[in-house]
Amino acid sequence: MQFILVTFGSAGDLFPFLWMGRCLRARGHRVDLLGPEQHAPFVESAGLTFHGLPADPAVLDHPDLWHPTRGLAVVWQATRPAMAHLPQLVEALAGDKQCVLLVHPLALPEADLCRLASPGMKIATTYLAPANLPTVHDPLLLGPWKVPRWLPHGGRRWLWRSLAARFIDPVALPSLNAARRQHGLAPVRRLIEYVPAVADLSLALFPDWFAAPPLDWPQPLFQAGFPLYDPDPDAAPSCELRTFLAAGMAPVVFTPGTGNRQARAYFEAAAHAVGALGLRAVFLTPYRDQLPPILPPGVCWQEYVPLKALLPHVAALVHHGGIGTTAEAMRAGRPQLVVPLAHDQFDNAARVESLGVGASLHARRVTPARMVEALQRVVGIEAMQARCAAVAIRFNGAGSADPLCDRLEALASG
Structure with a gap:
């Protein structure tokens, strides 16, 4: 069988597709992965055929990228130039062969156009976090705002439509509908209602104990476990980091996410806090200029360390609330402080608190x-440590992509 995987964004968006792609490849299928060109080393080391898509790193400096309501529009605009190539690339790869197009949800409008050249193509989409799937059921957050339980479902639908009409549709629909007109297709009125209806199969890559599926998620839906993928599973911490870890008490790790270049105030507050509390810390960021010029004693900077290798040696993890980082902290049984900025991060933070494995602090409220x-x-x-240990047990025996691949093979052959 042939599977064409399409994603964009940071490594956190890429790794779940590598997790699925490697499993499909191991089962003898042809797998092509389309993604941002800067991810070529990750994809090639995973043994998958890679087709690079253009990506502008300047988006990482956009002032609204991490805004709770305007961030999605920034991501949408940044990804459209790459997604415009999708129908032509998929047609060249698939030809007249039957295949499955497995895509990031924001690639679904272009995936829909791919069907015009390949009518027998099946489309599956992967939702990496619960907040990526709109619902009117509890627990419900709209960005950082918790929707009260007493608000009826009709009122919640109105809130969803109002937010989308203000922040998403004016950005997304003009270019989307222009492309659809070129192909003789009817215009889309509301993106939030159109996108979930495109796929033949929706995949939720998180377990039901983290988020049970409400009645209004798209069907058919297959729910798997967290796609915990490590590009170098046998990697050990650097000599510098091993020396630091052995020199004192377990540190607190701070990371605002690998794609965050706007975290100077975050690290300044972190440096003050660990000093005031007498803690040691590891600051994880590839961008050294975000850190104080002179780090306090007891603080170690690292560009990148696989969390699987690092977290067993730490006291807690402070992070942005990306779903992959959240899952890694739970697997390691470590308390976490989530500092959400935008996108799915607020919902992930609320679920961490609900499970009793951490706390949260809104990024825009961070002070020393x-x-x-x-x-x-x-x-x-x-x-909290006891609760973290109990949740970590749920990861025992988890991590296989085989059940999900079974479902994708059934879609391909159906």
């Missing part, structure tokens, strides 16, 4: 004093 207070809620709290 608030960082101190938030760390005191997660570091060294025995009850």
